[in-house]
Amino acid sequence: xxxxxxxxxxxxxxxxxxxxxxxxxxxxxxxxxxxxxxxxxxxxxxxxxxxxxxxxxxxxxxxxxxxxxxxxxxxxxxxxxxxxxxxxxxxxxxxxxxxxxxxxxxxxxxxxxxxxxxxxxxxxxxxxxxxxxxxxxxxxxxxxxxxxxxxxxxxxxxxxxxxxxxxxxxxxxxxxxxxxxxxxxxxxxxxxxxxxxxxxxxxxxxxxxxxxxxxxxxxxxxxxxxxxxxxxxxxxxxxxxxxxxxxxxxxxxxxxxx
Numbered sequence: 001x002x003x004x005x006x007x008x009x010x011x012x013x014x015x016x017x018x019x020x021x022x023x024x025x026x027x028x029x030x031x032x033x034x035x036x037x038x039x040x041x042x043x044x045x046x047x048x049x050x051x052x053x054x055x056x057x058x059x060x061x062x063x064x065x066x067x068x069x070x071x072x073x074x075x076x077x078x079x080x081x082x083x084x085x086x087x088x089x090x091x092x093x094x095x096x097x098x099x100x101x102x103x104x105x106x107x108x109x110x111x112x113x114x115x116x117x118x119x120x121x122x123x124x125x126x127x128x129x130x131x132x133x134x135x136x137x138x139x140x141x142x143x144x145x146x147x148x149x150x151x152x153x154x155x156x157x158x159x160x161x162x163x164x165x166x167x168x169x170x171x172x173x174x175x176x177x178x179x180x181x182x183x184x185x186x187x188x189x190x191x192x193x194x195x196x197x198x199x200x201x202x203x204x205x206x207x208x209x210x211x212x213x214x215x216x217x218x219x220x221x222x223x224x225x226x227x228x229x230x231x232x233x234x235x236x237x238x239x240x241x242x243x244x245x246x247x248x249x250x251x252x253x254x255x256x257x258x
Contacts, residue, residue: 140183
């Protein structure tokens with residue numbers, strides 16, 4: 001991956017959930033390029049270690065922890081693992097999430113609703129709950145959650161996904177406002193259609209015409225790349241973004257207002 005603007009994160013520690021692929025992998029690698037020690041957290045015990053190996057091969061420091069971010073005990077242990085591995089926690093990219101087959105609200109099963117909300121929204125609450133105290137011990141930090149461009153204009157497709165991402169933005173504003181005076185900034189990114197595993201899985205439910213429409217929906221006329229999102233994530237955590245807090249930043253080339 002080509003390096004972007006140089007950001008100095010030496011002696012800092014970053015935690016990335018869903019770090020086994022896509023935006024999470026790209027962010028983990030970018031944190032490491034900037035000098036941070038990185039913990040890659042993922043439910044997938046194959047792809048997560050692959051990210052760690054990519055970082056180490058490039059000369060960075062990284063460790064892997066297997067975790068289901070929907071599980072409170074697992075999230076607590078993930079944060080404690082991070083502190084134990086590298087001595088603290090400065091940055092977090094709460095990225096893990098899922099999207100499932102589109103369905104109307106009437107046709108949505110309660111089990112699917114609970115699964116999506118717990119993985120996409122409750123997980124962010126749990127991450128914040130356990131990350132923030134450890135950041136306070138270091139005198140501050142920065143957190144980037146993952147919302148979606150659907151938080152600007154809704155989505156007729158997956159009701160639970162849309163609701164969960166609106167909730168992530170709400171959590172972001174609440175946490176950001178409460179903790180900024182204690183040195184912790186909390187922001188959300190709102191990606192459009194990015195070339196990730198979620199988009200890849202969505203293709204199986206769509207016609208070729210719908211796939212083309214998805215791939216060209218953004219004003220730029222193509223899918224975003226994970227590395228492009230990673231630049232935003234890492235910048236938001238850096239001192240260069242010191243005035244950015246409790247907000248969401250769209251990464252969709254203007255699709256959210258189109």
